[in-house]
Amino acid sequence: MKRYRTLIFIALIVVLAALINIPNNPGIKIGSYERPIKTHLGLDLVGGVQVLLEADLPETTEVSSEAMSTARQIVESRVNGLGVSETNVQRVGDRRIVVELPGIEDPEQAIATVKSTGLLEFVDMSGITQQEALTLEGQVIKTDYGLEGATTPISPTGESQAPVSLTERVWHTALTGADLKTATVSTTSTGKYEVAITFTEEGGKKFAEFTGQHVGDVLAIVLDKVVISVPTIQDRIEEGRGVITGNFTYDTANQLAIQLRYGALPIPLKVVETRTIGPSLGQDSLQKSLIAGAIGAAIVILFMGLYYRLPGLIAIVAILIYALITFALYRFIPVTLTLPGIAGFLLSTGSALDANILIFERLKEELRSGKRLQQAIDQGWQRAWPSIRDSNIATLLTCFVLAIFGSQSGATIVIGFAFTLAVGVFVSLFTAITVTRTLLNLVLGSIKPVDPSQPLDLAKWFGI
């Protein structure tokens, strides 16, 4: 009975893997949990730009982890502005950020976007109500800052003008981030969160003058032309200090403070590496690798069938199941497939084959020494297992060291390789333990010699 339970278990896993591997998978949706399932291809297969950024500070200067996280966040929001899907912005090591932009062909455009400094503006929105202003939150607006010949502010006078939509209107910038000194999160006496800001001396004077004239008006805080917050001026603000109140949680307040502080990046970043793969080269590589893989697989299947006969066929089934599960895991985890990643997959396939070959060689030995079939299967498997286990553990250990090496240095190709190999080795251990063994027992157990008095024709079935 146990055998059938294992078989049902294997069947379930295979069905699950097959479901995951269905093209155009709609993904998983359980309640609010959503996860798209698709094959993630690396830059070297789809083409694109990879940029490695490094904190542009002397090597002896310690770069705070917090500042790097903030920088990453800012870079990510800028990159998102490019409108490319599946961008990836990640911290690697202590002082680097890797940016991956699939589908982009021009590295300079990408670098320009990443390196652009954020522009923080305090925009005068007198003339509209807070309700109207609130509708602008998150919207892109136009301001007169930096406009050609914007010496006289184009103050919106509201009623007298033809109604221009709020986003079309050109607003006046009262102050910019250059006037700001710091911004921090603080709590009010009632326990609510707010953002306290401090201006430079000159900025403080400008701010006091401006707020004095505009009590009751809306002063929008705008980063890179996107409205972040629309507080109303309560009073003339002296001493260059002010608070932004609003319906903040700690996180939203902190985020605003960060954006105010670091409209520009918290740490200067320089480009230390760019890699551009043209889309044609990527597709070419992918196609050729797939063809090569198919040819290699065909040779292996042929060899296994001819040399090991029946067990060989079982091995092929086991390897197909292995491939199915591994690929499903790549899609599910997800693991991004790069060229070295595909190589890692092929090599772990070799590893899975090795496990089968080890078992079969032992099986043959046991059969040659005159053991009965069932005994030979059990012993062959038992004898092969320690070498399969130990050799695969050694590979996993190496993968582990490789992955650390890759993530420390930002060598993403090494990470991809180590990861695909490790996943493959895990699955190959699983298929060796369960699939090959169960199938062997099941198939060989059902072979009955036609004439019970005749021994099994080992030469025919096992190629001995």
Place this chain on the structure above:
Amino acid sequence: MNILGKRYLFFAISLAIIIPGMILTAMGLPLAIDFTGGSLLEIRFASGNIPPAAEVVALFNEMGVKDATVQPTSQDTLLARFSFMEDIDDATRAQITSGAVFAQRFNDEVTVLRFDSVGASVGKEVAGRAAIAVGIAAAIVIIFIAYSFRGLSHAFRYGVCAIIAMIHDVAIVVSLGAIGGRLFGWQIDALFLTALLTVIGFSVQDKIVVFDRIRENSNLYRKLNFETLVNHSIIQSLQRSINTQLMTVEFMLLALALFGGVTLREFAIILLVGLFSGTYSSIFIAASILVVWENQEWKKWFRRGGATPAPA
């Protein structure tokens, strides 16, 4: 079949490959920009007429890039290597990296196949960290093998022998890189490093399979002398080694080398040779040294007049 009896012959064969390779390595490995820093630009000319390398170099010079080297990589593609372009202004750099400047000068449609640019500091760090990674991996493997074989006498030797054989494989692969660099203009890049690390992983995997047989047999035949035992174990696992390595993995890699993309060819060839070396060294180096160690043969080397050199 007495394989171990010819062990010094196998040591000599390995040294015959490794020594020239190491001399070439000492003369300078062709390191790619991944390690040295610099830029690499590969472009395709739609017309199929690639301009002479000298003219392209001259164009680079005009753009302010003084150290470009250019070589054709196929009928319609060119590969240029040059510095990291730190001192070049953004506009000029954009002209180069987009291929626009070549299209203009040579009046052709130019596609950028790839453009890589690595700062010198990154390169040095990659090389340094790679060395550390290999060192750590080796140490972990020695410990792991010593642990797995703890039931045997001198369990530690198995780990050390596996690592010596692994160093042999690394030396073979590096030699191949050095020779390939001289003959085919190969470069030691991050992909080469990945291949090397794979070879290391599988080399160890292979040694463990052979050692496992010794482990098993030494429990079965307690009275057998060590050399006979090891020889017996090698022969028992030979079929598996041949089938796994030659028939399956090597075929797979051969297919990859022959039909895979250009990017993968060098990678596949290095793996092909490296993994073969891994299998070879499990039998002819790792197991052999184990026997040399057990017999303490080095005591005889010099007494006899030092006819045979010490293994690598």
